[in-house]
Amino acid sequence: MGKRTIVYEKPIAIRSWATVAGRKEGRGKLAQYYDFILEHNQFGEKSWERAEQKMQQYALELALEKANLTASQLDYFLGGDLLNQIIATSYTARAANIPYFGLYGACSSLAEGFILGSCLLDGGFGQRTAVCTSSHHDAAERQLRYPTEMGVQRTLTAQWTVTGSGAYILEQGQGAWQVTKAVPGKIVDRGISNSSDMGSAMAAAAVDTIASFLQDTGGLNDLDYIVTGDLGKIGYEICKKQLQERGYDVAGRYFDCGMQIYHEEDQDVHAGGSGCGCSAVVLGTKYLPLLKKQGRGKLLLVGTGALLSPLTVQQGETIPGIAHGILVEYKGEGVL
């Protein structure tokens, strides 16, 4: 086995999870599967940033409740978001009051957290960890692009930042869903500097990570699903084509979380969903249940991140992409 793919020796279970989604997401394709849907994106708070923090905190509380745990039974909290200095996650960690590792992998942060969290459990540094991420459309828009209230016209390559949060509880031991392998991402930069075309900026990183995993583990045969985090329609096509060029025909088993959330015909999100909350809500509402429905299966979740700084983009720099992969296997012995 190649060097880049990590193989966890101990069993690591996804013990529980919860998802919280915004109003628009709550009217989309996964409407009936979210644990909680916001009636209004401000969630009763005076700012979108506060709403995002409340959303992430609520997701964590729900995930803990499902597992019949309290925060004090967690050894670590890992997470990140898109806000300046990942403040939504830091405030959630403050409420949880447990050892906290703040991560920044942009929209790949969930998968980054899964990798590092699983390493902490497999390495014997703890029994249980939470991994949480969130994004909020209105907060992200003004963080990364233009003042949200300006309502700048969106290009067709633009993606819609998902208002949503997912919290996952990982623990040492057997469970229905197991994290068994991981492939950490490298920065791949294809010279894109358009902050409204993130799919193109991230696709090559996804290809690099998926190809590394397939090379290390013996190819596609053993894999039921490959799911990228938020490449959207444009990035998805680039990724599929480039994998094909490398000899991997992924048709029929490759999907993108950014294409699963909104109704294409009437929700007007152009290239699809994106954000730290995108893969965080789709993994829990669609793919983990799908594995269970099938009774078995292996899923490679590839969290994709555009490490976009609005400042350096204004300075003419390009956008580095990264993609972190984790393999989830359904074993059929539920603890949930």
Added chain:
Amino acid sequence: MGKRTIVYEKPIAIRSWATVAGRKEGRGKLAQYYDFILEHNQFGEKSWERAEQKMQQYALELALEKANLTASQLDYFLGGDLLNQIIATSYTARAANIPYFGLYGACSSLAEGFILGSCLLDGGFGQRTAVCTSSHHDAAERQLRYPTEMGVQRTLTAQWTVTGSGAYILEQGQGAWQVTKAVPGKIVDRGISNSSDMGSAMAAAAVDTIASFLQDTGGLNDLDYIVTGDLGKIGYEICKKQLQERGYDVAGRYFDCGMQIYHEEDQDVHAGGSGCGCSAVVLGTKYLPLLKKQGRGKLLLVGTGALLSPLTVQQGETIPGIAHGILVEYKGEGVL
């Protein structure tokens, strides 16, 4: 031993390191110990942000050179900085072209990277990792407070963000300097919302981390140095006093990196140095050499971070503090 302190089972060596410092820092108390001093803080680049990235990349190259390694011999790159979306670190990771975990712990990011990097090595997930952080006064000022060119008058509680970067190479195996224990930080928020008084915002988190470590490991007797990252004069006094109140008389062995960089009498930095680069340059130029000079010793480095988002501070939120601790022991069998 208590639960929060991590004890590494395998030997983990700090194989090499390098520090790069800005012009002002290069005229300070540690002037003669930096590996490289910038003649001008723009470092030949067209922006301070680019200069910061170049500085971090240079620190990594120097550290690799000292260890007679190339970047491709590293399994991981962990790091962070203060810029929006930690872009200086991401660009450095792009140049290094190795698996990358972006971290955000504000000024505690170096210690956070040491903890997670050591966990990756101790857990057997790799042989060797780089941990890098940087900060740049002029870039940080406009990131976190006011446009740098405005030259806003600084309060006496303000600290001066260090222009500097440190890169450390950790590897599995025996070495002169070993990382043997760690204590991950929890968020502690004392309700401070003044972004010009970071020392006060972080001090309680440092106390919490240090006290946890001392409680877990049997007290002060075994410890030669406790060094906080960047509390500055004000935070240092609060931390010392609060430790005393908890029964730990740390006088004579407690120091703060933020008080080691500048000449107090004529460099006009008010409460001291701060930033991701602060502990990163002081650890390598002062404390690791000091341990060697003594021939033995144990140092608890406590990276302190104010998870300050300028946006949420404007919204009236308070600043969460965090402190990550690592124990470095000098064993006297140098590989450097």
